[in-house]
Amino acid sequence: MTRAAPDFATPCFRRIKENSRGVWVGARIHRTCMCTVNGTDDSEPHAWRDSCDRYPHLAADCNGAPCSVEKVWTSRGDEITEDYYLYLIDDRDHAVKYRPDSPEANARKPVDFNTLPPPRF
Numbered sequence: 001m002t003r004a005a006p007d008f009a010t011p012c013f014r015r016i017k018e019n020s021r022g023v024w025v026g027a028r029i030h031r032t033c034m035c036t037v038n039g040t041d042d043s044e045p046h047a048w049r050d051s052c053d054r055y056p057h058l059a060a061d062c063n064g065a066p067c068s069v070e071k072v073w074t075s076r077g078d079e080i081t082e083d084y085y086l087y088l089i090d091d092r093d094h095a096v097k098y099r100p101d102s103p104e105a106n107a108r109k110p111v112d113f114n115t116l117p118p119p120r121f
């Protein structure tokens with residue numbers, strides 16, 4: 001059963017494509033607070049809570065890089081769990097380090113199945 005998304009952006013984890021023929025990448029919309037009430041005296045970033053004394057703007061990350069909230073909210077994609085989001089980000093990091101020519105390391109390029117090497121098991 002899928003839950004209908006509200007008409008306005010809310011904090012969430014999503015998988016989206018940066019290219020319509022590319023791979024899924026992890027994206028999130030978050031509200032990160034820098035207050036000293038729930039943070040530390042050094043104002044460390046933390047997830048916003050009801051007890052915070054500020055109400056920061058929504059922010060978004062796409063494939064680990066900051067992007068606009070509209071890009072994440074309006075793109076076709078699915079809402080995913082935080083664990084799956086972290087998996088997609090770690091998979092991207094692993095691909096960049098060990099498989100730099102793979103589609104996961106180049107999410108903005110379309111996947112070309114004619115040049116893609118066979119999977120290694």
Ligand SMILES: [Zn+2]
Pocket residue numbers: 033034035036037038039046047048049052053054
């Ligand atoms: Zn706070």
